[in-house]
Amino acid sequence: MGVSRGDVVMSGPVLVILAAGRARRFGGVKPLAPIGVHGEAVIDLIASDAYDAGFGHIVVVVNPDTGPLIREHIAANWPADKSVAFAIQERPLGTVHAVLSAVDALDTSVPFGVCNADDLYGRDAMVALGGHLTTHGSNCLVAFRLDQALVGDQPVTRGVCHVANGVLTSIAERRHVVATATGYESGDGLEPSSLAPDTLVSMNLWGFDTTMWDVFRQAMASAAASEDAEVLLPEIVGEQIGSGATTFRAIPATSRCVGVTHADDLPVVQAEIARQVARGERGE
Numbered sequence: 001m002g003v004s005r006g007d008v009v010m011s012g013p014v015l016v017i018l019a020a021g022r023a024r025r026f027g028g029v030k031p032l033a034p035i036g037v038h039g040e041a042v043i044d045l046i047a048s049d050a051y052d053a054g055f056g057h058i059v060v061v062v063n064p065d066t067g068p069l070i071r072e073h074i075a076a077n078w079p080a081d082k083s084v085a086f087a088i089q090e091r092p093l094g095t096v097h098a099v100l101s102a103v104d105a106l107d108t109s110v111p112f113g114v115c116n117a118d119d120l121y122g123r124d125a126m127v128a129l130g131g132h133l134t135t136h137g138s139n140c141l142v143a144f145r146l147d148q149a150l151v152g153d154q155p156v157t158r159g160v161c162h163v164a165n166g167v168l169t170s171i172a173e174r175r176h177v178v179a180t181a182t183g184y185e186s187g188d189g190l191e192p193s194s195l196a197p198d199t200l201v202s203m204n205l206w207g208f209d210t211t212m213w214d215v216f217r218q219a220m221a222s223a224a225a226s227e228d229a230e231v232l233l234p235e236i237v238g239e240q241i242g243s244g245a246t247t248f249r250a251i252p253a254t255s256r257c258v259g260v261t262h263a264d265d266l267p268v269v270q271a272e273i274a275r276q277v278a279r280g281e282r283g284e
Contacts, residue, residue, distance in 0.1 A: 012056030013133040014110065016102045017046060018204070019070055019117035020063040020089040029066045031117035032073055033260045035269045037277050037284055042260060043070070043117050044077055045273070045282075047084075053126035054134070055113070057083040059105040061098045064088060093223075094230030095204070096216050108213055111137040114206045114233070120273070121205050122255025123282070132251060133207050140207040140249040141168055141237070147197035148256040150179050151272070152265045155187065159202035159234045160195070161250060168241060168248040171202055171234045200250065202234060203257045215240060 019031045031043040040048075047058055062070050071086055078084060085105035089098045099114055106112060111133045115121060125142050132140050143161045150156065155176040162170045176187035177195065184195040219236050223229040240246045258269045276282040 012054045013130050014057045014106045014112040015050045015055045016059045016061060016099055016112060016114045017043065017117050018061050018095060018098045019043060020061050020098050022092060029069055030260050031070055033266055035273050037274055041073065042120060045120050046115065047078060049123045049126045051082055052123055053130040055130055057106065059085045059087055059102040061087045061089050061101050064090060095233045096219050096231040096236055100216050100220060109210060111207060111209050114208065116204045119203050119257055119259035121257050124255040125205060125253040128251050128253065129205060129207055138209050138249065139246055140251055141202055142205040142251045142253050143200040144203050144253045144257045145197065146184055146195055146199040146201050149201050149203055151258050152262065152268045153178065154262045154264060156261055161200040161202055163200060163250040166250060168250040171238050173234065200252065204233065206233060
């Protein structure tokens, strides 16, 4: 159930931040990892970028274990005049289930955005998402260049996007993606193994229209036979565009996406944020 903070007047689009992950590889509460020059957490900078981009309401989806820590942190650090609500994902059934957990904390009659709580997308990306939702109100994905979406030297998974005439035509999940001395490689055994620097990838920065609520509900109902099955946003989006049921505009991001997947990523991300501040791309 969503719980709002105060009687704040909401305006602008809504953003759902997915902060219910268990962070097994990181070994801590990733949304609270201190990456800012003054120790700001990842989720603090995500919210700051979103509010600055015009989002009027944020729903933070948390799990029962780390949720209280995140709520306490937000209560102590976010401005009191910002509209924020919380929702609990009781079981780890994937990102589609996480989004559905937020349904009571927002207005389902308006389009909404979704993002991870451990990836900092940049203000330009948030502006692009908020602008699209405000102007068009239709489905979209803000996609990043591969060379702007890797941090550190640990292998990661990235959703490689195929785009035609500005429309997303498919997403192919590639595993064990790393930067090498000669470029970018995927070690998952699929072809092509080499990936171009300007390959567009998904970092889970989505815009959804209101029809997607029924799609998400149907997807979870179909998976109900398996109590532990995870239903993921890229999979459902891929099914929708593959069947022609809907279209997703692909919006190329101009900013870099940095996140903390592994513990070793933290100093790398901290250094990148410090460089952004020094270049004037981000306020102190």
